[in-house]
Amino acid sequence: DGGITQSPKYLFRKEGQNVTLSCEQNLNHDAMYWYRQDPGQGLRLIYYSQIVNDFQKGDIAEGYSVSREKKESFPLTVTSAQKNPTAFYLCASSTSNFYNEQFFGPGTRLTVL
């Protein structure tokens, strides 16, 4: 079955530690996205990538980093510079056409202690 996987579902880290969230897709999509969602809030775009080896900052990129070395993978690193990293993180993918919907993964809930 085609889809997007994110691991792990729940992640706990100590303050000051970097942590990497995994996102893999087998939909053959060129574009991938990372969103952050806080309780009761909408989706805020962190980073997006339209093609391998290229990515752009979204609205809240500070304290985060990404890489896109393979078409299928778009890992997100939450660095110690992110002041309030506890949140729900969603990965999505789509074709590189503005008329197509995004497909979302199940999300990773990150809690920084």
Added chain:
Amino acid sequence: AQKVTQAQTEISVVEKEDVTLDCVYETRDTTYYLFWYKQPPSGELVFLIRRNSFDEQNEISGRYSWNFQKSTSSFNFTITASQVVDSAVYFCALSGRSTNAGKSTFGDGTTLTVKP
């Protein structure tokens, strides 16, 4: 610039009531697409519908219907005879031709609670 406004933050209804979720958008593009997504308590967003800017026909899928009106820049979503399983956060999104391909603008979402 694009903008999507979902003015209703939370809606609570009793099962079997009809409910309409509002979505108002702004864009300078003449060619654009509008989307609705559902986020159940499990967290994963699920795509519901896509509508392009040239097609103003209403869409009906089972208990779900969508009303697109360019004159008011609105793309509202109605659930008829709501059920407890409809409880979720619903997001409206917009993607215009001028934006980076595939990058959508999302509204803040409407949390729908359907009580038995």
